[in-house]
Amino acid sequence: MRMHCDNKRLWALYLFFLFLAVFSNNRDSMLNRRTFLKTGVASLPLAAAIKALPEDVVLAGESIADVAGDGATPKLVALPPRLAPIDPNTLPWQQNIRRVGQSNMTEHDPAVMNIEQWADYWHAAGADIVFISVTGILAFYPSKVKFQRPGKFLNGRDFFGECVAAAKKRGMRVVARMSPDLNWGDALDAHPEWAMRDADGSVQFSNEEPRLFRTCMFTSYMDDYVPAIMREVNSLYDVDCFYTNGWPPIGSLPDCHCAICSRLPPPNTAAYWRIFNDRVLELWHKYDAIAKEKKHDSFYFANLGGNVRCGPNLDLLGKTAVWFQADNQGRTYDDPAVWGCSLQGRVCSAVMDGKFAANVTAAYSTGIVRWRNASKSAREAKMWLNETLASGMALYYHFIGSEAGLGEDRRWQEVGSDYFRWSARHDAHLKPRRSIANIGVVIGQSTQLLYQGPAAAHSQHYMRETTHGIYEALLAGRCAFDFVHEDQLDLARLTKYRALLLPNIAMLSDQQCEQIRSYVSAGGSMMASFETSLYDENLKQRSQFGLADLFGISKAGDVIGTNGNAYYGRIERAHPILAGFANTNWIPGAQNRVPVKPVQDPVLTVVPGFVQYPPELAYPPVSHTDEPAVVLREMGSSRLAYFPGDIERTYWLTGQTDLLRLLHNTIRWICRDESIVQVEGQGFVELFAWETTPGYAVHLLNYTNPNAHHGWLDSAYPLGPQTVSMRLPAGVKVKSIQLLRAESSIPFQLKAERLRFTVPQVEDYEIAAIDVE
Numbered sequence: 001m002r003m004h005c006d007n008k009r010l011w012a013l014y015l016f017f018l019f020l021a022v023f024s025n026n027r028d029s030m031l032n033r034r035t036f037l038k039t040g041v042a043s044l045p046l047a048a049a050i051k052a053l054p055e056d057v058v059l060a061g062e063s064i065a066d067v068a069g070d071g072a073t074p075k076l077v078a079l080p081p082r083l084a085p086i087d088p089n090t091l092p093w094q095q096n097i098r099r100v101g102q103s104n105m106t107e108h109d110p111a112v113m114n115i116e117q118w119a120d121y122w123h124a125a126g127a128d129i130v131f132i133s134v135t136g137i138l139a140f141y142p143s144k145v146k147f148q149r150p151g152k153f154l155n156g157r158d159f160f161g162e163c164v165a166a167a168k169k170r171g172m173r174v175v176a177r178m179s180p181d182l183n184w185g186d187a188l189d190a191h192p193e194w195a196m197r198d199a200d201g202s203v204q205f206s207n208e209e210p211r212l213f214r215t216c217m218f219t220s221y222m223d224d225y226v227p228a229i230m231r232e233v234n235s236l237y238d239v240d241c242f243y244t245n246g247w248p249p250i251g252s253l254p255d256c257h258c259a260i261c262s263r264l265p266p267p268n269t270a271a272y273w274r275i276f277n278d279r280v281l282e283l284w285h286k287y288d289a290i291a292k293e294k295k296h297d298s299f300y301f302a303n304l305g306g307n308v309r310c311g312p313n314l315d316l317l318g319k320t321a322v323w324f325q326a327d328n329q330g331r332t333y334d335d336p337a338v339w340g341c342s343l344q345g346r347v348c349s350a351v352m353d354g355k356f357a358a359n360v361t362a363a364y365s366t367g368i369v370r371w372r373n374a375s376k377s378a379r380e381a382k383m384w385l386n387e388t389l390a391s392g393m394a395l396y397y398h399f400i401g402s403e404a405g406l407g408e409d410r411r412w413q414e415v416g417s418d419y420f421r422w423s424a425r426h427d428a429h430l431k432p433r434r435s436i437a438n439i440g441v442v443i444g445q446s447t448q449l450l451y452q453g454p455a456a457a458h459s460q461h462y463m464r465e466t467t468h469g470i471y472e473a474l475l476a477g478r479c480a481f482d483f484v485h486e487d488q489l490d491l492a493r494l495t496k497y498r499a500l501l502l503p504n505i506a507m508l509s510d511q512q513c514e515q516i517r518s519y520v521s522a523g524g525s526m527m528a529s530f531e532t533s534l535y536d537e538n539l540k541q542r543s544q545f546g547l548a549d550l551f552g553i554s555k556a557g558d559v560i561g562t563n564g565n566a567y568y569g570r571i572e573r574a575h576p577i578l579a580g581f582a583n584t585n586w587i588p589g590a591q592n593r594v595p596v597k598p599v600q601d602p603v604l605t606v607v608p609g610f611v612q613y614p615p616e617l618a619y620p621p622v623s624h625t626d627e628p629a630v631v632l633r634e635m636g637s638s639r640l641a642y643f644p645g646d647i648e649r650t651y652w653l654t655g656q657t658d659l660l661r662l663l664h665n666t667i668r669w670i671c672r673d674e675s676i677v678q679v680e681g682q683g684f685v686e687l688f689a690w691e692t693t694p695g696y697a698v699h700l701l702n703y704t705n706p707n708a709h710h711g712w713l714d715s716a717y718p719l720g721p722q723t724v725s726m727r728l729p730a731g732v733k734v735k736s737i738q739l740l741r742a743e744s745s746i747p748f749q750l751k752a753e754r755l756r757f758t759v760p761q762v763e764d765y766e767i768a769a770i771d772v773e
């Protein structure tokens with residue numbers, strides 16, 4: 001093993017190498033960041049040592065290759081024929097936007113913000129468009145709309161108009177930003193019907209500013225007040241489009257008991273969700289028409305996000321929105337992992353079909369405790385921007401308030417402008433045409449919003465944990481995957497996928513079950529878990545799984561949870577999904593399971609759970625049953641795997657490496673080891689592979705970091721060589737491969753359509769941009 005380092009760094013490098021070995025995606029030593037942190041005693045000094053590691057230390061190529069090269073020849077599937085080129089001039093203007101800037105304006109900004117500095121900053125950074133606040137609770141211009149009161153520091157000025165003029169003078173487009181979610185007491189006195197109300201009739205007020213009440217989206221507030229502001233802005237200014245902050249709700253549905261809402265179906269039911277979606281679309285179309293009253297290419301868009309838990313139906317939004325605004329600004333307490341932005345990007349990619357999506361990166365301090373006017377760490381902000389690009393969205397950088405001219409804290413500014421300017425040099429490669437992934441993960445949006453898990457584990461976080469479990473497993477397995485929305489399961493969309501994964505997609509309609517049957521009849525493979533298809537689209541429980549026939553399963557009883565020691569899967573016979581499990585008769589099951597009837601020749605059978613404390617009782621009273629712990633099937637070229645346990649979520653809760661191995665083995669088995677792109681090397685990375693206009697782009701996000709699962713990134717821990725293999729369509733030749741972060745070209749081999757090249761180093765992010773002819 002040779003290393004590029006001096007003696008002083010040898011100890012740190014040794015520890016780093018250990019770290020890499022622990023986090024490797026090597027099939028024999030799979031561990032992940034969380035598991036590692038939870039192993040306790042050993043982790044602390046190592047993590048501290050890693051933190052102390054200089055950022056410029058990289059392992060030599062030879063040493064990585066020794067570890068990573070397992071000699072296995074990937075079964076690469078040829079990429080589909082390339083798409084016909086598109087002239088960007090024929091696209092709607094917003095589809096050519098690559099950089100969005102926003103200094104979110106406060107009431108105080110008219111007194112303190114330096115408009116010239118503001119416009120110069122965003123212009124020099126290369127922003128194509130900036131957000132300028134109109135708002136709804138106070139006006140940034142002399143407004144005649146009743147209840148839109150002038151800000152305290154406006155003093156008759158047309159602050160909005162001055163900002164619009166400064167942006168336009170520099171060639172930047174303008175989004176007029178409104179915010180309809182709150183309003184003041186005088187509006188409430190005049191229009192008590194505008195307020196959201198609790199079940200006892202009391203008005204719902206803002207938690208932080210009790211003088212502001214929460215407005216109800218079903219009332220004339222949205223029909224009259226918001227359009228009045230839009231029309232006034234359109235009459236006075238040259239804006240390019242309109243946006244509403246604060247509506248519709250993100251990640252949950254409203255719970256309002258006003259006069260109108262009390263006549264609607266109960267909140268958090270499928271029936272309510274349908275009416276909610278209808279209302280969102282009604283208002284969206286109405287506002288869009290108002291935007292177009294002045295300019296035909298203007299449009300309206302709303303604040304969205306919440307990844308797979310988006311409030312409005314994502315399929316309908318994808319068909320309606322021309323700008324998906326992903327308000328997913330940083331990690332949260334509920335979503336603490338580093339991949340929060342790319343998870344959102346995969347959702348946008350699933351439903352927008354190439355239309356514009358931008359993810360908002362907060363340059364300010366996000367988290368459960370917030371500082372809206374202080375910068376977050378540069379590493380964390382940059383990783384969010386990296387994820388934005390990698391997952392196919394446009395960059396969007398956001399700070400709040402311009403005290404002292406353009407912020408008391410200006411550390412965020414160079415971070416954003418440097419990143420924007422770097423990206424502008426590579427726009428052609430950074431804008432995807434389509435994903436080339438061959439695994440589809442079904443987004444069960446109704447399950448995410450309405451189903452809260454089995455009685456044994458009832459929680460609004462239940463599905464969130466499921467999502468992170470499958471997501472982490474796919475990252476650790478370096479899988480190229482897409483999300484597929486539950487309302488888009490038509491065969492035409494699914495045929496590109498070798499396998500569909502259904503991580504506890506509890507709610508599926510008869511029609512959706514039929515679409516999945518068609519996919520399998522056409523040769524597609526599937527992996528599903530737990531209560532998948534046990535409920536219909538109204539969350540009505542079926543007596544039998546909707547997909548029982550497909551998987552060859554039959555429900556034998558109600559969900560069984562864990563009281564102490566969870567159940568095991570006893571190994572009954574050898575099978576590829578059990579590769580690597582030696583020297584044990586059983587492996588862990590999951591926290592909860594649906595008991596299913598015996599099947600012929602099972603691979604794993606359930607050893608029911610028992611007491612974990614006191615240890616005297618920690619043994620199985622029943623050590624062998626014929627209840628299957630997995631049901632496997634082969635039909636033609638399809639392979640099907642069903643786990644009766646909530647295996648993905650249990651993996652997220654525990655980091656149990658056997659569960660990860662079982663998931664990886666099973667995904668490989670159902671895919672018949674076929675992959676569309678292989679990236680071999682050390683480290684915990686997220687991978688994206690796109691067809692682009694010039695060729696292809698393989699994005700590697702390096703999450704090998706002590707802060708991958710919690711908190712912010714503060715340093716990068718560079719990875720050594722990553723070897724990429726893909727099989728190009730017949731006749732496609734490679735002109736060059738460039739690394740966009742390193743800004744250098746690398747050699748490649750192309751033999752019989754098989755392209756192979758090595759990215760020598762990945763600091764936090766690297767993109768291999770492949771130019772073809």
Ligand SMILES: [Zn+2]
Nearest residue numbers: 216256258261
């Ligand atoms: Zn209401």
